[in-house]
Amino acid sequence: MIAARQEEPSPAAPNMTIPAGYTDRRPPLVLHVLYRFDTGGLENGVVNLINRLPRDRFRHAVLAIDRVEPRFAARLERDDVALHALHKPPGHALALYPRIWRLMRRLRPAIVHSRNLAALEAQVPAWLARVPVRIHGEHGRDVEDLDGNDRRLQRVRRLYSGFVQRHVTVSQDLQRYLVDRVGIRAARVQSICNGVDTDRFHPATTQQPEPIAGCPFDPSRHWLVGTVGRMQVVKNQTLLVQAFLRALSLQPALRQQLRLVLVGDGPLRAQAQALLDAAGAADLAWLPGERRDVPELLRGLHLYALPSLAEGISNTVLEAMASGLPVLATAVGGNVELTQPGITGELVPSGDIEAMAQALLRLHGDAARTQAMRLQARTLALQRYSLDAMVSAYADLYDRQLGRAAAVAV
Numbered sequence: 001m002i003a004a005r006q007e008e009p010s011p012a013a014p015n016m017t018i019p020a021g022y023t024d025r026r027p028p029l030v031l032h033v034l035y036r037f038d039t040g041g042l043e044n045g046v047v048n049l050i051n052r053l054p055r056d057r058f059r060h061a062v063l064a065i066d067r068v069e070p071r072f073a074a075r076l077e078r079d080d081v082a083l084h085a086l087h088k089p090p091g092h093a094l095a096l097y098p099r100i101w102r103l104m105r106r107l108r109p110a111i112v113h114s115r116n117l118a119a120l121e122a123q124v125p126a127w128l129a130r131v132p133v134r135i136h137g138e139h140g141r142d143v144e145d146l147d148g149n150d151r152r153l154q155r156v157r158r159l160y161s162g163f164v165q166r167h168v169t170v171s172q173d174l175q176r177y178l179v180d181r182v183g184i185r186a187a188r189v190q191s192i193c194n195g196v197d198t199d200r201f202h203p204a205t206t207q208q209p210e211p212i213a214g215c216p217f218d219p220s221r222h223w224l225v226g227t228v229g230r231m232q233v234v235k236n237q238t239l240l241v242q243a244f245l246r247a248l249s250l251q252p253a254l255r256q257q258l259r260l261v262l263v264g265d266g267p268l269r270a271q272a273q274a275l276l277d278a279a280g281a282a283d284l285a286w287l288p289g290e291r292r293d294v295p296e297l298l299r300g301l302h303l304y305a306l307p308s309l310a311e312g313i314s315n316t317v318l319e320a321m322a323s324g325l326p327v328l329a330t331a332v333g334g335n336v337e338l339t340q341p342g343i344t345g346e347l348v349p350s351g352d353i354e355a356m357a358q359a360l361l362r363l364h365g366d367a368a369r370t371q372a373m374r375l376q377a378r379t380l381a382l383q384r385y386s387l388d389a390m391v392s393a394y395a396d397l398y399d400r401q402l403g404r405a406a407a408v409a410v
Contacts, residue, residue: 028110028402029059031131035118037062037083038069039290040230041315042115042139045170045194045390051077052391058398061107063100065093065119082107093121097128104129110405111398115139117153123163132405135397136164138174141310141333143234148177157182166401170194170313171334192397193337195390196318198382203324203374204299212300213293215286217259223364225303225328226261228294228316231268236330236351238268239307241275241285243356248281251361258364260285263297298323303363303370309350311335322381326373328359338385344377 030053032046050060061082062068068085084103086096093100100122104112111133112126126134145153161167161182167189169175175191178184204210209219217224225244229235244260262272262285269287276282291297294316298304304320306329313334317327321338327345329335339345346363348355363370 027055027057027059028398029061029107030111030113030398031061031063031104031107031109033063033065033112033114033119033122035064035116036066036069037064037085038067038072041194042312043072044075044315045139046115047072047075048195048197048387049391049394050081051075052387053395055080057395061109063103063122065096065122097121097125100125101129104131110402111135113137117142117157120157120160120164123160127163133166133398133401134164135166135168135401136160137168137170138178138312139170140174140312141234143232143310146234146310146332148181154182158184161188164188165404166190166397168192168397171311171337173333173337174312190397192390192393193385194313194315194318195387196315196322196381196385197387198322201295201298201319201322201381203378207371209302210296210299212261212297214288215261215300217261217286219300219302221257222259223257223303224259224261224301225305225360225364226263226297226301227305227307228263228291228297228319229306231262231264231266231272233268234309235264235266235268236307236309237262237264238271238275239330239351239353239356240305241272242353243307243360244285245275245279245281246353246357247360247364248284250357254364255281255284258284261297261301262287263289263291263294265290294319295323298325301325303328303360304345305356305360306330306335307356308332308335313338318381318385321377321385324374324378326363326370326377328356328363330356340376340380344373344380 037043064085065088067087068083073083104126109131112131113135114120114122115137116139120136123134161184167178167184169191172191175189178189179186231237248254276285298320304325304327306314306317308330311333317338320327327339329339329347330350331347332350339347341347346359348359
């Protein structure tokens, strides 16, 4: 266990549903299970949910199958969230079932909410521990199954679905996958889109992007295209580097103005740097590694790019939209749901260097069009993807499932 932040017992909130047989009269405990509690869109969504759900309605604990990163956990604003890490070795989690079962029997969560395939196994000990409500969320494609066609992974999800009462996806694409390919009944699956903090992520105060701390480029003289995220294979930042270099080869004069910003760390960082070095373009790009000032970084860009091979619903795209940025993304997963071509940005085929380079040139060359996209992106983020709407949807889901558990137990 990484940490246990203790809280004083408190009476149940008025009108709060508590399953029959659940003797703890405090607000129901939600145990969030995920593979690793570290920097990432999924993990950031869990933090936002914990921070925003009413304290008098839900308590929270986090179980990481692998580990908890203390710097990331510091984003939790509540002081009553217990953090647990199992440090799982490679292979099946069957050997961990007794530990997970004992933990759940001790914590007595009213809800276990696991996320993605790597945490799905925790639903078995949750069932054995008689947890009243068992929810599983799908937040994105597996790197070894980008198109969702792997029948083995479909069978695994189908097998474990018997221990899950409700499935939640962050995109309609993933919802269709669970119903059409995995074979889970549509009535047991719903979609709740990620939300974005539109107060924290907001446009620059003027039409011109703001200077970024530590960045060698000046947004008043340079045109900055950037991306933020873990530099791993599924995010495919090297495609953006290749498209950037291709755009420069098509219009060499742009070397005076076009600049690339790649924020994040991971195995692709060295590959991206090597591509830039080989092309003699290292001085035209900035790779600062992981940064904590993402809102300020986004306000310093002219265009946000997401070259990923697969996505659920990208938090960084939502953050870019809320920051008033047009988005150039690959047409995969939830990107298609978020990005409206010609209105809030552009979509290009996944893996297509030439298409991304051409779209980059079009967006750079049409200032009036990109300015209109900036306004539309911000408006759409405010209207459809607010963080409050996401939190409200999860609160409603938890309440409904607790109500059903209470009714069944009577």
